[in-house]
Amino acid sequence: MIQFDDVATVCQEAFYLIRQDARQLTQENWDACHPIEVAKCKLAVENVVPEVVDAFGWHADVRTDNVADWPAKVRNALTYALARKLSVQVAGRLEDLKTNDSLYRDALQNAKAEDLNDSVDTIDDPILRRVFAMTVCTFRPDDANLPRGFTQLMNRFADIKDMARREILMAHDWNFCKTVDTVGSAEDMHYGNYCYVTDYPRRAIRLIAVYSHDGCLNEWKIEGGLILSRRPITRIKYTRDVEDLNRWPEWARVAYVRKVATLVARTVMNNPTDAQIQEQFFLRDLENAKLHDSRESSTPTDAWGDNYYADAMDGVTDHIRPNPIWR
Numbered sequence: 001m002i003q004f005d006d007v008a009t010v011c012q013e014a015f016y017l018i019r020q021d022a023r024q025l026t027q028e029n030w031d032a033c034h035p036i037e038v039a040k041c042k043l044a045v046e047n048v049v050p051e052v053v054d055a056f057g058w059h060a061d062v063r064t065d066n067v068a069d070w071p072a073k074v075r076n077a078l079t080y081a082l083a084r085k086l087s088v089q090v091a092g093r094l095e096d097l098k099t100n101d102s103l104y105r106d107a108l109q110n111a112k113a114e115d116l117n118d119s120v121d122t123i124d125d126p127i128l129r130r131v132f133a134m135t136v137c138t139f140r141p142d143d144a145n146l147p148r149g150f151t152q153l154m155n156r157f158a159d160i161k162d163m164a165r166r167e168i169l170m171a172h173d174w175n176f177c178k179t180v181d182t183v184g185s186a187e188d189m190h191y192g193n194y195c196y197v198t199d200y201p202r203r204a205i206r207l208i209a210v211y212s213h214d215g216c217l218n219e220w221k222i223e224g225g226l227i228l229s230r231r232p233i234t235r236i237k238y239t240r241d242v243e244d245l246n247r248w249p250e251w252a253r254v255a256y257v258r259k260v261a262t263l264v265a266r267t268v269m270n271n272p273t274d275a276q277i278q279e280q281f282f283l284r285d286l287e288n289a290k291l292h293d294s295r296e297s298s299t300p301t302d303a304w305g306d307n308y309y310a311d312a313m314d315g316v317t318d319h320i321r322p323n324p325i326w327r
Contacts, residue, residue, distance in 0.1 A: 002046060002064065006066070006067045007049070007068075008025060009068075010078055010082060011025050011045065011082065013079045013083075014080075015037075017079070017083040018093070018100075019091065020086075024038050040090050047085065048082050050064055051081060052074065052081055055108060056115065056148070057150060057151050058115055059115050059116070060074065073107065077108040077110075079107075080103045081108075083096070083103075084100035084103075112139075112146050113139045113140055115149075116147065117139050127161065128260075131260050134278065135269060135278065137264070156267070156268060160264060161260055164259040165256060169241060169242070171286060173206075173208055173239060176248060176252065176293075177205075177240050177242040178208070178237065178238075179238055179240045180235055181236055182234065182235055183236055184198065185233035185234075186198070191228050194220070194228035194230055196229045196230070196232050197229075198229075198236070199226060200222060207236065208237040210233055211233070212229075212234060218230065252293070254285050254288075254289065255286045255288070262275055262278040265277075
């Protein structure tokens, strides 16, 4: 049961909107449910307060038992919702119903946008704060695609951040997340020429190379979560999914933040123009990150692997001669 003191001001303002005598709204009349206008108002309050509470995933403390403490714009929306409810029941005017319904919808959108903008200031995630600084993120009441609430907004950010992280890691063979594991392989003739089999590593996001027992690069492919190779597998090189951004170099983090900003502009803010601008900056920052990463190593022979014939001409004889491709 909603207390009169908690909603007295809202009820009075609603009565003013439908041109009724607000002096009837007293604690005594509320308790006695008399006259009929007060009784109808009391019943309407029990309906419209939960309606406004459930209309949005409010970040502010908006509950059915603390209406007096609601943010001003949320209480304003409640006033129009109550006036809409009472327009026909008390005043008997259909035009007031239409007017107050329109005003309620506008006031509710304003309250939602304000709640979202206020919630942004509470975000502790440094990545998201940088993203908002880049996109000048302001939620507008006229945006028909506002998130359902702060929790939904954070869930969407989590999905975007995960998507962006994986896209960045797959864009290049980054040194900071490159890993080499020693593995064993089993021989399974069901796979034909690619009969040596080992499991695809769980933390791998991109397989770079597969090596045999002589250190030579192996021919390989992936099927059903398995790595298949022509020769026994002794080592695999892959890009692992580094979720902790503190372990990323700064230039890689810059590209990542810009990618998140691009996705936020496109999917959260629904701003294709800003998304296009952010995409251009992202491509620039990604290329810059790749250049920095390439300068951190000097291994040109890695692209080719060991060469038995070249080593034999140089007098190196400790490599196993590879099988001819026609055999």
